[in-house]
Amino acid sequence: MSKRDRHVDPSRGRFKSFMESAGEGPIWMLNLIRLRKKARYEDGMAATGAEAYATYARESEPFFKGVGGKIVWSGTPENLLIGPKSEQWDLCFVAEYPSAQAFAGMVKDEGYQKAVVHRQAAVKDSRLLRLKPGAAGKVFG
Secondary structure (H helix, E strand, C coil): CCHHHCCCCCCHHHHHHHHHCCCCCCEEEEEEEEECCECCCCCCCCCEHHHHHHHHHHHHHHHHHHCCCEEEEEECCCCCCCCCCCCCCCEEEEEEECCHHHHHHHHHCHHHHHHHHHHHHHEEEEEEEEECCCCCCCCCC
C-alpha cells in the first residue's frame, strides 16, 4: 500500500476514539474524496473510480437513509487556493447523522459492509472529519 492509499478506512483506534468522544445529538461528517482513475477490486472487476463510487453511493443509500442520514451540503471542487497541490479532491460533501451512534450503526451493518467494498475500490485518498453542527450566517470563528 502506498502512502497515498492510507486514508480510505479508519483504524480501529481512531474509530474507538471517535465513538468515545461522541456527544449527544446530530453530527456532520465532512467528506473529501479523491477517486482512483481505475478502481481496484480484489476480484479484478473493471470499473473507473467514479463508476465504483457511484455503485457505492447507490448500494449504501438505503443504509444511510435508514439511520436518518442526509446530505446537508455538497459542492464540486474547482480550484485549490490554499493547501498542498497533492490534496486535490473530486468530491466534497457534508453528511448529517442523528448521532455518532447512528453513523456507527450504519458502518457496522452487514448490508453496508457489502456496499463499502465499492468505496474501498474507488477511493485513492479521503478525509472524513466529524463536525458539530453550527448555525449558518455567523462570522468566521
